[in-house]
Amino acid sequence: MTEPVLTASGLSVVHRTRAGDVHALSDASLELHPGEFVVLVGPSGAGKTTLLHVLGGIQEPTTGTVQVGEVELTTAPEREIDRVRREDVGYVFQSFGLIAALSAEENVELPLRIRGADPAERSARVAHLLERVGLAAHARQRPGELSGGQQQRVGIARALAGSARILLADEPTGQLDSHTAEAMIELIASIAHDDGVAVLLSTHDPSVRARADRVLELHDGVLRAAS
Numbered sequence: 001m002t003e004p005v006l007t008a009s010g011l012s013v014v015h016r017t018r019a020g021d022v023h024a025l026s027d028a029s030l031e032l033h034p035g036e037f038v039v040l041v042g043p044s045g046a047g048k049t050t051l052l053h054v055l056g057g058i059q060e061p062t063t064g065t066v067q068v069g070e071v072e073l074t075t076a077p078e079r080e081i082d083r084v085r086r087e088d089v090g091y092v093f094q095s096f097g098l099i100a101a102l103s104a105e106e107n108v109e110l111p112l113r114i115r116g117a118d119p120a121e122r123s124a125r126v127a128h129l130l131e132r133v134g135l136a137a138h139a140r141q142r143p144g145e146l147s148g149g150q151q152q153r154v155g156i157a158r159a160l161a162g163s164a165r166i167l168l169a170d171e172p173t174g175q176l177d178s179h180t181a182e183a184m185i186e187l188i189a190s191i192a193h194d195d196g197v198a199v200l201l202s203t204h205d206p207s208v209r210a211r212a213d214r215v216l217e218l219h220d221g222v223l224r225a226a227s
């Protein structure tokens with residue numbers, strides 16, 4: 001077995017609300033390995049988004065640790081966590097999260113600009129990624145001029161722009177028709193299997209489950225391997 005690219009141990013997230021404590025995540029532990037396509041299932045409110053946010057360094061857990069490579073996200077200095085978010089982890093949001101005023105290629109280029117990559121490297125990388133997601137012919141179009149499936153593919157290309165080793169995708173097919181959703185899962189599975197990226201993808205769709213190397217289930221914040 002390869003070394004894990006991400007190791008999470010004993011993660012819990014407790015929200016203190018006026019109605020009492022909400023345990024969004026309870027003592028969750030997992031490892032993600034290079035090249036595996038792991039699917040996360042669970043009913044609405046089970047804690048899927050919470051878990052993906054914590055693994056991606058977007059949200060701090062109440063307890064527990066997340067190790068990405070050499071960096072332990074809960075104790076590392078802010079600038080190290082920023083680097084992990086920028087370079088090691090790609091995040092695909094359910095709502096696409098593209099910038100409306102920028103073209104497809106400018107959206108994909110954004111993380112590379114933030115990283116300070118030089119213009120020649122940026123344009124080569126962006127062209128490669130748009131080709132990879134089948135959107136080379138649509139590079140100059142803005143999100144509003146693309147279909148939902150095409151926008152989601154721009155989101156995937158952008159998540160991979162920083163050469164991420166880990167791809168976290170939160171219900172990336174939730175807003176797509178079944179045919180487009182299937183093509184998206186095909187693409188994401190190949191990013192794991194052909195490019196060696198560790199993928200964790202949350203979904204409500206039972207057909208996505210069938211494509212997974214491994215399935216994790218969340219119920220009321222409790223994570224376990226699916227049988």
Ligand SMILES: Nc1ncnc2c1ncn2[C@@H]1O[C@H](COP(=O)(O)OP(=O)(O)OP(=O)(O)O)[C@@H](O)[C@H]1O
Nearest residue numbers: 015017022024042043044045046047048049050051
């Ligand atoms: N800021 C918050 N304050 C209080 N409770 C919260 C907060 N954010 C999330 N929760 C609660 O944490 C639990 C897990 O939410 P989460 O968004 O992770 O679920 P989910 O599995 O992603 O659901 P869905 O499938 O609907 O997207 C829910 O019970 C939710 O109400």
Ligand SMILES: [Mg+2]
Nearest residue numbers: 048049050170
């Ligand atoms: Mg969610």
